[in-house]
Amino acid sequence: MPPIGLLAELSHRCPLRCPYCSNPTELVRRSDELSTEEWLRVLDEASALGVVQVHLSGGEPTVRADLQEIVRKCAALGLYSNLITSGIGLSQTALAALVDRGLDHVQLSFQGATPEIADPIAGMPGAFESKRALAQRVVEIGVPLTVNAVIHRANIGEVGALIGLAVTLGAKRVEIAHAQYHGWALSNRAALMPALSEVLAAIAEVERLREDLDGTIVIDSVLPDYYARYPKACMGGWGRRSLNVTPKGDVLPCHAAESIHGMAFWNVRDRPLAEIWSRSPAFAAFRGVEWMREPCRSCDRREIDWGGCRCQALALAGDATQADPACHKSPYHAQLETIAAREATATAPAYRYRGYAAS
């Protein structure tokens, strides 16, 4: 089956320092990033492989001077292009140029519903106002806007206000995305974990607003893993629907796959994307159901959630072939609940802000 979506992580550079970032803690440096020609070739190969949607992401994709060329290439290939941006540094002129070259959609992150909450999370004074200004420009120019808000301990009380903000800004869709603990988020988990009571209140608020705002805005929200009974089908199943290309060209089945030690990733500098998709050991490792052990192997949900998240299984159970501990059938599920309860009630430690390691 061919992939539908490509997450093109154009650069790990970013003006923000969000402590819940899912980028790896060892960020790719600018000098190692793929060139323009390499990205254009990746897009050609992705289109030939069957990809129809390209998510231009990072880090912050607008730091790339060749973003217009990349967007133009997507349009020329008939690929739907979604710019996933922090909203910092994208001027009116630069936005207009991207739209001119065929940009289809913008997804803009908000760290909170007010600057007082949002800017300390983003690690940048003034970030909130820049985002609000960009949202206005996106809506004025006529490109559909999705607001994305990663939810955690410091902003979970603002879920209703964040949805209200998205409506005010004219977004078509808002994603209430409870933090997933990979990369920087895993190292900040003790600072980010909300309490069960807060999670339940947030879910009730989303349900209420979904009814009230039916026809006004689409609200996407799923249960946070640490308080769930079943896991999510991470990436729609490993190696089934999408692939990620990192800033230096490694091709990953998911954004956190590099956390799985010993797994080798083939690179677009060495091999065509089609060969990587169909033959790379990393994609084959957890594709389908053959790799599963109990309780997944005999579970009737195995082709619904595909055993959940491999990276979370590794992080929490120490073995990527285990059922995702978010599943109540996992022997590690009780441990997950204990971690959540302990971290949510302890004093939150200071954030470890995202950044490059000193070299």
Ligand code: SF4
């Ligand atoms: Fe999913 Fe495995 Fe849990 Fe079944 S046992 S619900 S397949 S994670």
Ligand code: FES
């Ligand atoms: Fe890697 Fe879920 S993030 S499988």
